[in-house]
Amino acid sequence: MTTSSSTAAEKNFKTEVLKKIFLIIFMISLIFALFLYLNKEKNNTYILKTFELNGSANRGNSLFKINCVGCHGITARGLVGPDLHLITERLNDKEIIKQVIEGRTPPMPSFEIDPQNMSDLLEYLHSL
Ligand code: HEC
Numbered sequence: 001m002t003t004s005s006s007t008a009a010e011k012n013f014k015t016e017v018l019k020k021i022f023l024i025i026f027m028i029s030l031i032f033a034l035f036l037y038l039n040k041e042k043n044n045t046y047i048l049k050t051f052e053l054n055g056s057a058n059r060g061n062s063l064f065k066i067n068c069v070g071c072h073g074i075t076a077r078g079l080v081g082p083d084l085h086l087i088t089e090r091l092n093d094k095e096i097i098k099q100v101i102e103g104r105t106p107p108m109p110s111f112e113i114d115p116q117n118m119s120d121l122l123e124y125l126h127s128l
Pocket residue numbers: 064067068069070071072080081082084087091096099100105106107108109111121
């Protein structure tokens with residue numbers, strides 16, 4: 001009798017602990033999802049702003065020389081990073097922006113550039 005009731009209490013305790021663990025995991029996932037969502041919204045605002053601007057291929061070329069030639073080569077023909085000629089036929093502008101600002105494919109770093117500079121860079125890539 002004593003033994004069986006203590007087993008029941010133990011079971012109860014285990015269930016409570018499991019419930020708490022589940023709750024914690026659930027909350028962490030929720031926070032993570034929220035973070036991803038906010039980050040996506042931030043990027044979307046950035047992309048929309050970039051599309052509103054008129055880029056200059058000339059200024060984009062200068063920016064490219066400062067930030068990108070080390071890996072993509074002085075004429076964007078590729079070095080460590082791939083050749084970027086015709087990149088605008090393979091990727092749309094949104095994908096290119098994400099490639100530049102998100103840093104998802106190391107060793108290429110993420111760049112913190114303002115929408116005007118991003119717009120200039122895009123114009124330059126379109127001119128290749
Ligand atoms: C440290 C080296 C490095 C620098 C600096 C760098 N990149 Fe890259 N980039 C890479 C590498 C490596 C890849 C290939 C990544 C992969 O897909 O695995 C890449 C991929 C890309 C792609 C996609 C190419 C494709 O074929 O999918 C674009 C667009 C691009 N880079 C643009 C830029 C621009 C614009 C800059 C400057 C603002 C820049 N990169 C700076 C290394 C670099």
